[in-house]
Amino acid sequence: MKRSQFLTLTAAAAALPLLASCSDGTSGKPMSTSSTVDGDIEARPISWLLSRPANGAVIEVMTQIADEYAQKHPGFSLSLITTPDRPSYLQKYVTLAAAGKLPELFDTDATPFAQKLADQGHMIDVEDLLTSLDVLEDFRPAALDYQRFSDGALHMIPLEFGLEVFWYNTELFDAAGANVPETLEDMPQLCETLAVSGVTPIALDGQDAWPLERYLAFYPFRVAGEDYIAGLKEGRASFSNEPGRLSAQWMHDLGQAGAFQAGFSSVGYADAQGLFTSGRAAMYNIGTWELPALATTELPEPMRDNIDYFTLPVTKDSVTGPDEYVASSGIGVAVNAATYDPLVRDFLKYALERYPELYARSGILGPTTVKPVIPDTALPIYERAIAQAEELGDATLMPWDTQLDPTTNTRLQQELVLLVQGDKSVEEFLSTMDATLTSNTQQA
Template identity: 65%
Template sequence: MSTIKRAATLVAATAAVTLALAGCSGSTGGGGDPADVNPDGEITPREISWLLSRPADGGVITAMQQIADEYAEDHPGFALNLITTPDRPSYIQKYETLAAANKLPELFDTDATPFAQKLAEQGRMVDVELLLDDLGLKDDYREAALNYQRFDDGSLYMVPFEFQLEVFWYNADLLGQAGVEIPGTLDDFAPMCEELRAQGVTPIALDGQDGWPLERYMAYYPFRMAGPEFVQQLKNGEASFADEPGRAAVEWLYGLGQAGCFQEGFSSTGYADAQAQFTSGKAAVYNIGTWELSNLATEALDPAVRDAVDYFTLPTLDDAATADNEYVTPSGIGMAVNSATYDPLVRDFLAFALERYPEAYAASGALSPTTGVETTIPPGATPLYTRAVEQAGDVGSAIAMPWDTQLDPATNTRLQQELTLLVQGDITPDEFITTMDAALTENISG
């Protein structure tokens, strides 16, 4: 099955699930009170389940499984059943299908999407703001980590388990040989690419196969020009791609394509290959998050590249609406708590787990979503590792939200397809805008 057909099948399935969910919008699905975060009753151990979309060998699952085992020692009969689907599109389809059938388990992963907000409005998710406050843990969390999980109205229904900084890694030697400096503004990207191309260097390594890395670039110009509100307005039909921030982003991306910023055949390049282009010294810049610190800030890198690797954060614009220290700072997919199955046991386990989790997670070398714990710097790390960890303590509250977590699935799929065509020069900015505004109108009204 082709990529387009697979995407179409997923969109159709998701649309059907959304209609089913809308059909039961008057019910809570047998749920309890989302605001009753400390229910009365006995703590009776049983197996509880967590539907999640995370790497099975990743730090989050490893830490939570360890904590669950500790909890079970004092609560015989308790077990945490991890229902793992790392592939995100497959996970979303499973999650939305179970939601429509009112069969979600005690805990489940979700981004702050319109679909998830509908669940919250139906009373089917525990109010996490109230829960963390009741547990005395809310003030431990980084403001940016909580803000990433919030819905547009500011409500909080997901617990963050990660914290990341998305930055631009670069090879200082390659930039120096081309006689260019790191971009001071977003408008400096295209000239930088042209100079690097003139030296026979691939300017930017891009995982074009997965769609979301290129979509990140679409988010940058509107965030700097208009702030995080633009994508919120866009997905609600209160803004369009033809508006000034949207058009500016489209023309900027088209300009990146014309300047040859990305490698030849970027649309078929996968995640590992894109990273290898940077770490082998074939590409000068690579935009990725701190989840790759162990692979990019390490003595294990090729010595010919290692000492030249550095990073910069999202460049700004003149008269930008956001601060220099505000950029993409995600706290990953969040964990929601099913109000229908929330009881004294679930609360007690969460109280136990969330108190112990930050230290266990930080010990793996990862950035905790909380403050007050020290990330363990692994052996063989370069000074960049420590610098990135320290920089996490100085980020603003506004977040350049990844658009793939904000737009409806049909619009998002079309956006990723059209962005590739735009950057390749197969369509013009005006054609892109006409197509995307039509898709946005159709999917919002539909």
């Protein structure tokens, strides 16, 4: 995120506390976040603020559903308010929120900012909504849990679901005499072994920042579980506590081992994936949403017989199990309490009845238990990766970029690059991040 964008985002977020209560705009009475609403269904246009791939399954399916609903309810339409990139989306999101002009539906992660919106009554209670529509049990528990705030409240509807695993090139591993790591402690030496063999150990999309930040979250999740990141965002833990210190040292060691490609911080999503699928990198950490590119005949022919995956390794003193790692349901959809009416409820009822089956046709894991349709072009590993979802444990690694406040998160992403590049020591990294965290926790 550029500095100017960051300042705008922070300023808008700072303005939000002025919205001390949530009212209907006419009576001044606080609005209910209950999903119960009385009245006739009167068709009208509604809008959805989002930042998702235009050619992705979510938008394609929801557009189809909206068109179907409009045929039965003349006058209805679903307008998609899209933005070109995530930083721009966040800027628009918090600006509209501060002005009280969010549309009927809007995308959000379970961030501290979203928690503030929910606490002020700006979001419908999604657990209540899904229960009243009799679809709560259709959703994967892990998909719902990913959307929950730290207090367990659910205010976002998941529309996606994916497991994040380490894809690896078996041929490059064999040529280097390397083995799949049993623990995270094994990773730096593994990367050094692969680097000596002449390949890039790990392909990384450094341009988007979150993939590198994901690595920082791995070690604390193994040694301290879910509580550590919750402690950071609530100001009761610090980066220099043992989980954070161990993680910073591990990231430093990965950098010293040459784990990522040269110039990784400027390499984008497609180029990072291409580095792996072309056989120039030995590993690539990404979710099952990329199965069509990584586990079908779309994969370059030399890779088809040489691709496999492993899940997040444990640590020697791990408190989470090998079946517990990142299982993300992506950005969720919140329902604006100020514009919630019988039409919005009825459209969501129709959408949530149709969505599971239509989304399953995309061939990728979805947020419900409806099994995806495996494409005819799938490699054997495709179905194995899909089946992996049935073996998930109870704990889920929550990505830090969805948990920390915007200021701390942006600084963390910047400092992490310097740590991995060797431009900052572990102590300098920890000191800088603790000062940033303390400052922003006090301002919250």
